[in-house]
Structure formats: structure tokens, C-alpha cells
Amino acid sequence: MTSPVEPNPRIQVTVIVPTRDRPQSLARCLEALERQDGPELEVLVVDDGSDRAEEVAAVVARAPRARLLRRRLPGGPAAARNTGAQATGAPVLLFTDDDCEPAPEWAARLTAAVENGAKIAAGVTTSGRPHDRLALASETILEYVQDQARGPASTTTFAATNNLACAAHVLAEVPFDEAYRYGEDRDWCARVREAGYILVVEPGAKLVHRQQLTLRSFLRQQLGYGRGAYRFRTRHESSRRLEPAGFYAGLLRRGFAKGAVPGLLVGVAQLATTVGFVSEALAERGRPGA
Numbered sequence: 001m002t003s004p005v006e007p008n009p010r011i012q013v014t015v016i017v018p019t020r021d022r023p024q025s026l027a028r029c030l031e032a033l034e035r036q037d038g039p040e041l042e043v044l045v046v047d048d049g050s051d052r053a054e055e056v057a058a059v060v061a062r063a064p065r066a067r068l069l070r071r072r073l074p075g076g077p078a079a080a081r082n083t084g085a086q087a088t089g090a091p092v093l094l095f096t097d098d099d100c101e102p103a104p105e106w107a108a109r110l111t112a113a114v115e116n117g118a119k120i121a122a123g124v125t126t127s128g129r130p131h132d133r134l135a136l137a138s139e140t141i142l143e144y145v146q147d148q149a150r151g152p153a154s155t156t157t158f159a160a161t162n163n164l165a166c167a168a169h170v171l172a173e174v175p176f177d178e179a180y181r182y183g184e185d186r187d188w189c190a191r192v193r194e195a196g197y198i199l200v201v202e203p204g205a206k207l208v209h210r211q212q213l214t215l216r217s218f219l220r221q222q223l224g225y226g227r228g229a230y231r232f233r234t235r236h237e238s239s240r241r242l243e244p245a246g247f248y249a250g251l252l253r254r255g256f257a258k259g260a261v262p263g264l265l266v267g268v269a270q271l272a273t274t275v276g277f278v279s280e281a282l283a284e285r286g287r288p289g290a
Contacts, residue, residue, distance in 0.1 A: 010040075011040065011041065011042045011088065011089070011090045012039055012040065012041075012090055012091060012092060013039050013040070013041040013042075013090055013092045013093075013094060013107060013111050014041065014042050014043075014044050014084070014088040014090035014092070014093055014094070015033055015041060015042070015043045015044065015094040015095070015096065015107065016044050016046060016080075016081055016084035016085060016088075016093060016094070016095050017029060017030075017033075017043060017044070017045045017046065017084075017095075017096055017097065017098055018046050018048055018077045018080035018081060018084070018097065018098065019045055019046065019047055019048065019050070019056060019080075019098040020047065020048040020049065020050050020074060020098075021050045021051055021052045021056075022098050022099065023052060023055040023056050023058070023059045025098050025099040025210065025212070026045065026056060026059050026060075026098040027059045027062075028101055028210070029096065029097075029098050029099070029100055029101060029102075030043060030045070030059065030060070030062075030063040030065075030066055031063075031101075032100075032101040032102050032103075032207075033063070033065060033066070033096075033102060033107075034063055034064065034065055035104050036102070036104060036105075036106065036107040036108070037104050037105055037107075037108050038105065038107055038108025038111065038112075039107065039108060039111050041065065041090075041094075041107055041111075042065055042066075042067065042088070042090070043063065043065045043066040043067070044066070044067060044069060044084045044087060044088055045060050045066050045067070045068050045069065045098075046069045046070075046071065046080040046081070046083050046084045047068060047069070047070045047071065048071050048074045048075060048076070048077070048079070048080040049071050049072060049073045049074030049075070053070065056068070057070075069083060069084060069087050071083060075178060076178065076180065076181040076184075077097075077161065077181075077184065078176035078177060078178045078179075078180050078181075078184035078188075079176075079178040081095060081161065081176050082171075082175050082176050082178060085168065085171050085172075085175070088168075089168075090168060091167060091168050091169075092111050092114050092115065092165065092166075092167060092168065093165065093166055093167075093168050093171060094107055094110055094111070094164070094165045095161050095162070095163075095164045095165070096162050096163060096164075096207060097161075097162040097209075099209060099210050099211055099212070100125070100162050100163070100207050100208065100209050100210070101128065101207060101208050101210065102123075102163075102205075102206070102207040103205075103206045103207060105204060105205075105206075106123060106205050106206060106207055109123070109202050109204040109205035110123060110164075110165035110202055110205045111165065112202075113165065113200060113202040113205070114165050114166065114167055118198070118200040118202075119166060119167045119170055119197050119198070120159070120164070120165070120166045120167075120170060120192060120197055120198070120199045120200070121164070121165045121166070121199070121200050121201070121202045121205070122156060122159030122160070122163060122164050122165075122199060122200070122201050122202065122205075123163040123164075123165075123201075123202055123203075123204075123205030123206060123207060124163070124201070124202075124203050124205065124206050124207075125139075125142070125160065125162065125163045125206075125207055125208070125209050126139075126206070126207075126208050126209070127139040127208065127209060127211075128208035128209055128210035128211075129210055129211060129212070132211075132212075132213070133259070133261045133262050133265060134211075134213040134214070134215065134218045134265065135209075135210075135211040135212070135213055136258055136259075136262045137218070137255060137258075137262045137265035137266050137269060138211055138213060138218060138221065138269070139209065139211070140254055140255050140258055140262060140266060141251065141255075141266060141269060142160060143254070144250070144251050144254045145158065146158060146159070146160070148247065148250075150201070154200050154201045154202075154203075155198055155199060155200055155201070156199050156200070156201050157189060157190075157193065157199065158185070158186060158189050158199075159185065159189055159199055159201075160185050161176075161184065161185040161188070162207075162209060163205065163207055164185070165205075166192075170192060170197060173195060174188065174191050174192050174195055174197075176188050177191075179231065180228050180231065181224055181227075181228070182221070182224030182225050182227065182228040183224070183225055183227075183228025183229060183231070183232055184228070186228070186229075186232055187228075187231075187232050187235070187236075190232070190236050218265070218269070219268075219269075219272050222268075222269040222270075222272035222273050222276065223272050223273070223275060223276035223279070224276060225273050225276065226272065226273035226274060226275060226276020226277040226278075226279070226280065227276045227277070227279065227280040228276075229273065229276070229277050230276075230277045230278075230280035230281050230284070231280060234284070248270065251266060251270070252266060252267060252270075254266070255267065
């Protein structure tokens with residue numbers, strides 16, 4: 001269940017920010033969104049069942065552009081984003097995460113791309129913690145996957161949901177799959193492409209991602225990606241096969257290019273992803289009707 005939110009019919013652009021128990025990171029994100037140039041926009045923060053709900057509410061109350069929508073039980077980022085999209089009448093939706101800080105022109109760049117016919121546009125993300133080896137390893141993996149997804153004429157087959165925009169009617173037609181806790185962006189990108197939409201990259205839409213990871217949360221993240229990868233591959237016929245060995249060798253090379261420790265962490269991440277993949281496969285077989 002969610003608390004009621006009344007859409008503002010004058011708003012043309014809504015930024016949707018899922019959050020859960022990270023009020024300090026959220027405050028930095030909202031400060032960056034308050035500095036946005038360009039179109040009039042609102043920021044809709046979806047609190048996904050925070051235990052620190054009062055702190056989250058206080059942060060949102062200090063941001064003039066922001067309003068709060070609260071989910072009483074956590075459903076994950078896909079569910080939070082769908083909840084936010086359903087609570088606004090804006091024709092353009094922008095998505096970022098509570099540990100991201102968009103540059104001042106971010107919203108204007110993505111909005112222009114969507115309004116000029118792209119329908120779905122992705123920005124460029126850089127690490128806000130380049131000296132943190134765990135964050136660097138995580139960002140290196142995502143950077144590599146996005147590089148491999150690039151196509152001709154600034155098109156792509158994959159865009160992470162922490163730096164994404166789309167026309168609202170696209171998400172109404174193809175909502176995020178709320179069964180995913182990790183990897184919902186990969187699934188969504190595949191489904192919108194199957195629906196005939198093209199994803200474009202807007203290089204001027206920049207933000208920094210300030211992940212704060214411990215070894216435990218890093219491994220949990222990678223296990224989750226593995227579980228999401230299994231779900232993705234069993235639901236998309238065209239993606240049943242794993243990437244060739246060269247893909248993984250290239251990923252390791254990219255990691256070691258950042259240093260010995262980041263390279264080792266990228267290798268550890270791939271092992272954790274494999275464990276998550278196998279764990280989800282075993283769990284799927286154990287479910288009734290499998």
C-alpha cells in the first residue's frame with residue numbers, strides 16, 4: 001500500500017528516486033536535483049518501506065521540488081519506480097537513485113532527448129568514489145557491460161536505471177517487472193526493444209554514483225545480479241546462451257587495467273554472480289510446478 005499523492009497537472013517532467021534507509025545519500029541527491037537547469041520539474045521520492053522513515057521524510061521536506069510517496073512494505077527498486085510513475089501525470093519520466101548526484105544540465109539533456117523523438121534515453125555515469133576499490137570494481141563491471149551494449153549512431157541495448165529517461169507512455173506500456181530485486185533494468189531494456197523502441201545514449205546527461213559498499217554488501221549485490229541474470233535468461237528466448245569466453249576475459253582485463261585489487265574484486269564478483277545464478281536455478285527447480 002502507498003500513501004496518497006496528488007499529481008500536479010502543470011508538471012511536464014518528473015524525476016523518480018527510489019530510496020530506503022539512506023537519508024544522508026538522499027539529501028545529497030536532492031540537493032543536486034534542486035540545482036537542475038532547464039524545464040520545470042518535480043522530484044518524486046518513493047520511500048520503499050524504510051525503517052528510518054521519519055529521517056527520510058525530513059530530508060524530502062527540506063527539498064522544495066520534492067514530494068514523498070511511501071510504500072509501507074519494501075518491494076524493491078522496480079516496484080518503487082512503477083509506484084512513482086503511477087503517481088504522476090508528467091509526460092516525461094527521469095530515473096535516478098538516491099546515491100547519485102546528477103550534473104546541473106542532466107534533466108534538461110535527457111528531457112530534450114526524449115522530446116526530440118528518442119522515447120528512451122540513457123545518460124553517462126561515473127564513479128563518485130574512484131579511490132574506493134569496491135565501488136570502483138562495481139562501476140567497472142557496469143561500465144564494461146554498457147560499453148559492450150553500445151550500437152551504431154549512439155544507440156544501445158542496455159541502460160542502467162540510475163541514469164535513464166523515457167516517455168511516460170512507454171513505461172505505461174512496458175512497466176518494470178517487480179519480480180526482480182536486481183537486474184530489472186536489463187529485463188526492461190530487452191522488453192522495450194521487443195516492443196519496437198530504440199534506446200539512445202545522451203552523453204551530455206552526466207551524473208556521479210557514490211556507492212558506499214562493504215565487502216559484504218558488494219558480494220550481496222553481485223549475488224543478486226546473478227539471481228537476476230538467471231531470471232532474465234529463462235524469460236528471454238534470445239538470451240538463453242551465455243556470453244562467449246572473450247566477454248568475461250575482456251571484463252577481467254578492464255578490471256586489472258584499474259589496478260590489481262580492482263581486478264581481483266572484478267574476478268570475485270564474477271564468482272559471486274555465478275553462485276547467485278546457480279542458486280536461483282536450484283531455487284526455481286524446487287518451486288511447485290517447476
